[in-house]
Amino acid sequence: xAQSYSITTPIYYVNAIPHLGTAYTTVAAxxxxxxxxxxxxxxxxxxxxxxxxxxxxxxxxxxxxxPQEWCDSIAPKFQQTWKxxxxxxxxxxxxxxPRHMRGVQAFWTDLYNKGYLYKASYxxxxxxxxxxxxxxxxxxxxxxxxxxxxCHRPLRFNDDGEENWFFKLSEFQEPLxxxxxxxxxxxxxxxxxxxxxxxxxxxxxxLSISRTTFDWGVPLPFDEGHVTYVWIDALLNYITAMGYGGxxxxxKNFERxxxxxxxxxxxxxxxFHCVIWPAxxxxxxxxxxxxxxxxxxxxxxxxxxxxxxxxxxxxxxLIKVFGIDxxxxxxxxxVPFGNDGSISMERMVQVYNADLANTWxxxxxxxxxxxxxxxxxxxxxxxxxxxxxxxxELGNPLREIAEGVYASYSEKFNNxxxxxxxxxxxxxxxxANSYIEEMAPWNLAKDESKADELAYVIYNTLxxxxxxxxxxxxxxxxxxxxxYESLGLGDVTEVTTLEDESVWGKLPAGNPVTxxxxxxxxxxxxxxxxx
Ligand code: MSP
Numbered sequence: 001x002a003q004s005y006s007i008t009t010p011i012y013y014v015n016a017i018p019h020l021g022t023a024y025t026t027v028a029a030x031x032x033x034x035x036x037x038x039x040x041x042x043x044x045x046x047x048x049x050x051x052x053x054x055x056x057x058x059x060x061x062x063x064x065x066x067p068q069e070w071c072d073s074i075a076p077k078f079q080q081t082w083k084x085x086x087x088x089x090x091x092x093x094x095x096x097x098p099r100h101m102r103g104v105q106a107f108w109t110d111l112y113n114k115g116y117l118y119k120a121s122y123x124x125x126x127x128x129x130x131x132x133x134x135x136x137x138x139x140x141x142x143x144x145x146x147x148x149x150x151c152h153r154p155l156r157f158n159d160d161g162e163e164n165w166f167f168k169l170s171e172f173q174e175p176l177x178x179x180x181x182x183x184x185x186x187x188x189x190x191x192x193x194x195x196x197x198x199x200x201x202x203x204x205x206x207l208s209i210s211r212t213t214f215d216w217g218v219p220l221p222f223d224e225g226h227v228t229y230v231w232i233d234a235l236l237n238y239i240t241a242m243g244y245g246g247x248x249x250x251x252k253n254f255e256r257x258x259x260x261x262x263x264x265x266x267x268x269x270x271x272f273h274c275v276i277w278p279a280x281x282x283x284x285x286x287x288x289x290x291x292x293x294x295x296x297x298x299x300x301x302x303x304x305x306x307x308x309x310x311x312x313x314x315x316x317x318l319i320k321v322f323g324i325d326x327x328x329x330x331x332x333x334x335v336p337f338g339n340d341g342s343i344s345m346e347r348m349v350q351v352y353n354a355d356l357a358n359t360w361x362x363x364x365x366x367x368x369x370x371x372x373x374x375x376x377x378x379x380x381x382x383x384x385x386x387x388x389x390x391x392x393e394l395g396n397p398l399r400e401i402a403e404g405v406y407a408s409y410s411e412k413f414n415n416x417x418x419x420x421x422x423x424x425x426x427x428x429x430x431x432a433n434s435y436i437e438e439m440a441p442w443n444l445a446k447d448e449s450k451a452d453e454l455a456y457v458i459y460n461t462l463x464x465x466x467x468x469x470x471x472x473x474x475x476x477x478x479x480x481x482x483x484y485e486s487l488g489l490g491d492v493t494e495v496t497t498l499e500d501e502s503v504w505g506k507l508p509a510g511n512p513v514t515x516x517x518x519x520x521x522x523x524x525x526x527x528x529x530x531x
Contacts, residue, residue, distance in 0.1 A: 005041035006260040007033050010269060011050040011093065011237050014074040015059040018081040020331075020343070021266070021298055023315045027328050028295065028337060028418070029264045030087045034474035035413045037088075038498045044257045046241050047082070048093035049075055053131050053230030057216040067216045071096055084316055086324055086477055093241035095218075095233055099250075103240030104218040104228055107284060111167070112222050116283045119223070122164045122208055125155040131230045133158075133208060150268070158213070165210040165226060172279035173204045179278065185291055187274045188416075189338040192267065192294045196274045207232075207276060235277045238263070239286070259287040262416070267294040293416055296340035298331075318348070321528050325476035326352050326520060332475050333422040349525045360429050360468065360479075361520035366436055367461045368486050371513040374445050379462055379487070380455035381509040390456045398435055398464045399504050401428050406502035409471055418475075425471040432464040462487060463507045470501055479519045488512040 009029045012022050026047055033045035050056075051071040060070030075094060082089065093100060111117055124133045127148035139155060140147045146155045180186060180197055187193035210226035211217065217227030236244075242257040243250035265273050273292045281288055300313075319327050330348050333355075335341025371377065382390075391399075405424050412421035435457070444454040469483035473492045484492040488511035495501055 001256055002042055004044040004257045005036050006044040006046065006242070006257050007036075007262045008045075008238055008260055008264065009047040010265050011048040011095065011234055012078060013050050013055065014071050014078075015055050017074065017077045018315065020313055020315060020318075023081065023085060024298055024331055025264050025266060025295065026082060026087055026089075027085060027331055028416070029262075030085070030089070031328070031332050031418060031474045032262065032264075032413070032416060033088060034477065034493070035410075035498075038470075038473065038493075038495045039410060039413075040496050040498070043090070044242070045089045046091050046093065046238070047087070047089045048091070048237055048241065049078060049095065050230070050234045050237075051075075051094055051096045052217040052228075052233050054128050054211075054214050054216070055131060055230075057214055058128070068096060081315055084319060084324070085328065091241050093237045095237055099246060100237060100240040101218050103245035104233055104236050105221040106245030107236055107239075107280075108228070109221050110284055111280075114283065116168050116171075117165050117209070118168070118206075119163060119165050121161040123157070123159045123161055126158050127151065127153060127155050129153050135205075162212055164208040164212070165220060165223065166206040167209045167232075167280070167283070169207040169276065169279050170204045172282055173200055175282055176200050176204075176275065176279060179282075179288065183288070186278075186288070187270070188291055188293045192270055192274075196270060199271060200275055204275070204279075231272055231276070232280070235272060235280065238277075238289075260289045261291065263289050263292045265292060265294055267296055270294045293338070295337055296335070298335070299340055299342050300344065301342075321523070322348065322352055323478075323520070325479045326356055329356065329422070329472075329475045332418045334419070336419045337416050345528065346525060349523050349528070352520065353522055355426060355429075356520040357518075357522045359426070359433055360472070361518055363429055363433050363436075363461070363468075364465055364483055364486070364516065364519055367432075367458070367465055368513055368515045370441055371458055371462060372515055374441070374454060375458065375513070377513050379507055379509050379511040379513055380459050382452060382455045382459060386452055387456065387459075390452065394439075394453070394456065396460060398428065398432055398460045401431055402464060402467050402504050405467065405471065406499060410498070413474070422472075422475070425468055428464055428471075429468050432461055432468070435464075436461060459507070459509070462513065463504065466507045467502065467504075470495065470498070482516050482519060486514050486516040488514075 007029050009025045029045060033043050037043045057067045060067040063070060079092065124135065125139050125146055126133050129151045130148055134149060134155065138149050140149045140152065142152060147153060148155055177200055187196050209229045209232050210220055211229060212225055215227055217230060218233050220226040220228065238260065239254065239258060243254035263273055278288055315327065330351050334347065334351050405428060409421045409424040412424065439457040441454055441457050444450040444457065465483055466487055469480040469492055473480035477493045480492045487507060
């Protein structure tokens with residue numbers, strides 16, 4: 001069986017409910033998954049939840065629940081949010097599932113047998129929030145208190161000489177540097193690659209991979225009382241969900257789905273994914289992921305948006321105002337993927353009105369109305385010779401643009417340049433609007449001798465709409481589906497031959513055309529309230 005095109009998101013901590021930041025990674029992965037499916041790939045798109053560790057155990061205790069009860073209460077909130085955002089993940093892994101626990105233990109047994117693990121005592125500064133130990137030199141002092149260099153929270157000193165198991169990460173410094181050298185695309189964007197390389201060049205210490213101070217984790221199969229360090233447990237989700245450590249059948253699935261084409265992660269967790277994870281895979285002799293793409297942070301008034309900074313807006317709040325498609329479009333196209341970006345209600349309304357209400361939505365409503373009015377609700381029929389003659393006489397600017405879109409759009413999509421890919425589609429949508437102005441079909445309709453010209457103009461506009469709906473579908477599946485239905489076409493989200501569909505002139509003459517309700521009704525900032 002052919003190899004899958006696999007895409008993953010990080011698995012999210014269950015200490016918070018989903019917010020715009022976590023939805024960002026998931027919508028990005030979904031947009032790519034939808035595009036690749038439309039482009040004919042056998043996609044496996046994985047997301048899930050990170051349910052172990054001290055932080056989760058503490059959240060559960062605070063809420064008067066057992067850790068498992070707590071996880072079970074949060075998991076449906078994530079699943080519902082992904083439904084609300086039309087996320088098409090193929091699997092949803094929870095690290096408390098038996099398939100995951102079994103896979104983690106199989107991994108440890110393998111590394112233990114290969115001699116990559118050893119036991120030693122450990123003390124040091126520990127951050128519960130980041131679930132990470134820091135050395136004296138890494139620690140940040142704030143008002144005389146030792147704080148976490150990542151999240152700036154106070155650290156705890158674990159000096160009980162806790163016995164931990166260690167992974168011989170230091171042995172992988174040279175192999176990793178060689179790997180980055182030979183695979184220049186592994187870490188993306190390039191700024192992140194430089195960051196990773198200089199970190200590894202600075203030297204790697206062995207990594208403590210077990211804890212004994214709490215028990216909410218996957219037990220090490222060879223040492224009772226030790227549970228797996230939550231970050232290692234979490235990274236292994238990528239392979240356990242695909243079938244690693246399972247039955248013969250599951251292992252076959254694993255071999256088909258692994259390695260991934262893309263791990264999507266936020267820039268804060270790049271070291272785990274670009275240093276520790278590949279070293280673990282090397283130790284186990286497993287293939288490397290193709291690419292790890294680190295996106296930036298969404299900032300509101302300059303701050304990372306997260307629950308703990310208190311500025312978290314829920315995706316559902318925004319969907320109520322903008323609709324699902326516009327939500328997805330805004331987040332995926334306004335901030336170039338890979339950069340940090342400020343988001344605001346003002347900007348969201350501006351993009352919504354400019355790109356969607358005034359351009360794409362307006363185009364659909366004008367063109368469908370005219371097809372109904374002038375052609376009795378049918379895609380106009382023009383004889384091929386006549387069409388060629390009119391092209392000579394009047395030119396065909398929409399076709400000229402449309403014929404270049406697939407190549408650049410798909411190249412950009414494959415490189416997760418969502419902003420660039422959307423701009424290719426917008427070119428066609430803006431030009432189609434100005435084409436209507438220029439050709440003034442309402443004047444052509446007044447003159448019977450211009451019937452062919454009218455048919456020509458309306459056909460070209462409708463055909464452009466077909467293509468725009470097709471290309472917008474990975475971000476805006478609902479409205480693209482509506483536009484397709486109005487053109488008498490099938491379900492655009494089920495297209496698997498994007499390149500064939502991108503050929504100009506595929507819209508069948510005579511297809512029924514119906515008016516559709518405004519795809520994106522105009523919005524006024526002053527009318528919006530999130531309460
Ligand atoms: N559980 C770990 C990941 C383990 S993956 C093997 C984790 N979880 S998280 O829930 O804290 O964050 C998950 C992802 O959400 C990270 O990639 C993080 O960058 C992203 N975001 C959280 N807030 C964000 C923004 N405000 N903006 C963009 N993405 C951010 O880390």
